[in-house]
Amino acid sequence: MPFEADPDVPGLVVKFGDYPLHHGGVGAIRSLGRAGVPMYAVTEDPYTPAAASRYLRRAFVWPTSGTEDAGRLVEGLLRIARRIGRPAVLVPTDEEAAVLIAEHRGALAGPFLFPPVEPGLPRRLASKQGLHELCVEHGVPSPAAAFPGSYDEIAAFAETARFPVVVKNREAFVRRSRPAVHGTTRVATRAGLLSLARDWGERPGVILQEYLPREQAEDWIVHAYFDRDSTPLALFTGVKVRSWPPHAGMTANAYVVDNPELADLAARFVKQIGFTGIADLDLRFDRRDGRYKLLDFNPRVGAQFRLFESEAGVDVVRAMHLDLTGRRVPEGEQRAGHRYVVENIDLPAWLAYRRSGYTTPHAPARASGTELAWLAGDDPMPFLTMLARFVRPGARHLYQLWRTSRRGGGPSGTGA
Structure with missing residues (x-):
């Protein structure tokens, strides 16, 4: 090393x-x-x-x-x-x-x-509203959004909105208590939105967001570590090929793809807001206007961070440890073409994407190497433990998510 x-x-x-x-x-x-x-x-x-x-x-x-x-x-x-x-x-x-x-x-x-x-x-x-406001303040593209404070404001929004729209919980933390929606949810019609909104109470904690159609978009990810001066000591870019549920939620399959424009956008935004530490960003490239739109900024380690490692053997977690212990973080190019696969969710994701016919244009035709999320020859027990805990409840959970994705509307968006 x-x-x-x-x-x-x-x-x-x-x-x-x-x-x-x-x-x-x-x-x-x-x-x-x-x-x-x-x-x-x-x-x-x-x-x-x-x-x-x-x-x-x-x-x-x-x-x-x-x-x-x-x-x-x-x-x-x-x-x-x-x-x-x-x-x-x-x-x-x-x-x-x-x-x-x-x-x-x-x-x-x-x-x-x-x-x-x-x-x-x-x-x-971590707040959808807070992130949107920061994007507007610093001129970073993001999907158009509304933050209704009542049912009446939702009804007014529905009168002029272009459907489908995306509904998300405004604050990340409500997923542990009483979320308005379970994950990112695409709503196809005005009637569907109003029906959902009746259960959100007097103060709906949601964001209503412009839908970026997957046929005209690509999902990109940035993982980076920034020092106390908001200078990137490790910065990587990649493209998401599949997620579960389909076109939403957790990354199931992704590739390292060099994208200097995206790297520059992320580094400039982080410098403007003064962030330091590990960051996991989700962006969607909108082919209709040629812009990368920031969807999520996770101020912590992303679940798929091991996709990214430099030629010097540095990932974002190693970069942070080296920096915080006063050691130099060696420079090195990212491993372009490297692939990441989450074994327990990529197979159902592959079946769903094959059915939809969706493909990612920037995904390499062949991987330069593959990093598995769970299985490792030098550390097999986490994979076996995952299988033991996943098989029965996991299969039931995947089936429920599949049914949700097939109902009118279904989830859409990105996630870690």
């Missing part, structure tokens, strides 16, 4: 909520563990794929819902810090963890190492 990580500074993968089949956390454990970094992780129970990794020194079993009082979560992290016994680099894999770390950095600094991001910025970036 052409760089040397500091073996005296461990890493702690942090997430809140009950979703044990998370390949991004497994990827972070393997990435730093292979570089000689002692790894720890917060897990729901002792039998998650992350807890089974040979590169994990210890799993801190801590069941959470993601809706706990912030003070309780901070105290829980500090208890873990005392058990580790030395400062550790925090690796957040969900918005709840990223926001908590930023907003309580005074209490967490010292026991932990993390980028000095402005405390209120991750929450604003």
Whole structure:
């Protein structure tokens, strides 16, 4: 490996909520563990794929819902810090963890190492409304959007809107409590929108967004790590080939594709807003006007980050650890043409995309190499644990998502 990580500074993968089949956390454990970094992780129970990794020194079993009082979560992290016994680099894999770390950095600094991001910025970036406002402020293209405050405002919007429209929860955190919609949802008609809206209460927490038709669009992703001056020390671009549910949600298959225009757009936006740390961006290229439109800015590690690695062996998690421990992040080109596959969801996604006839023009005809989300020859247990936990409930969940995608409207959008 052409760089040397500091073996005296461990890493702690942090997430809140009950979703044990998370390949991004497994990827972070393997990435730093292979570089000689002692790894720890917060897990729901002792039998998650992350807890089974040979590169994990210890799993801190801590069941959470993601809706706990912030003070309780901070105290829980500090208890873990005392058990580790030395400062550790925090690796957040969900918005709840990223926001908590930023907003309580005074209490967490010292026991932990993390980028000095402005405390209120991750929450604003995780919010659909906050991100849209930042895009407008800095001249970054994004889909047209409305943020209704009542049912009457939704009805007024429906009178003039061009359907279909996309409905999303305004704030990322409501997915843990009472979401208005389950994931990104495409609504085909005015009547359909008004019918859905009747269940949203007096203060609907939704964003109504312009629909970018998949026949005229391409889904792109950017993963990067930015230092305290918002300078990219690692920045990668790729194209999403398939996701699950189809054309929505989690990446199932993606390729590394060089895109200097997209890299420049992301770097300029991050510099303008002053973000520091790991970022996972989803953008949709609209062929109708030739612009990349920013859909999501995840201020944390993206689940598919292991797609991206430089010729120097650096990914965004390694870049962060090197930077926070005072070591130089070596430069290197990204591995163009490399492919990423999430085994448990790519097969149903492939079947759905084959049925629809949709293809991604920028996907290479042949991969230069493949990174699997779960299966690794040097660390097989996470894959086997995933299979054991996935087969029955996972098959039922995939079937439910398939039925949702086939109903009128169905989901649409992007996600991590």
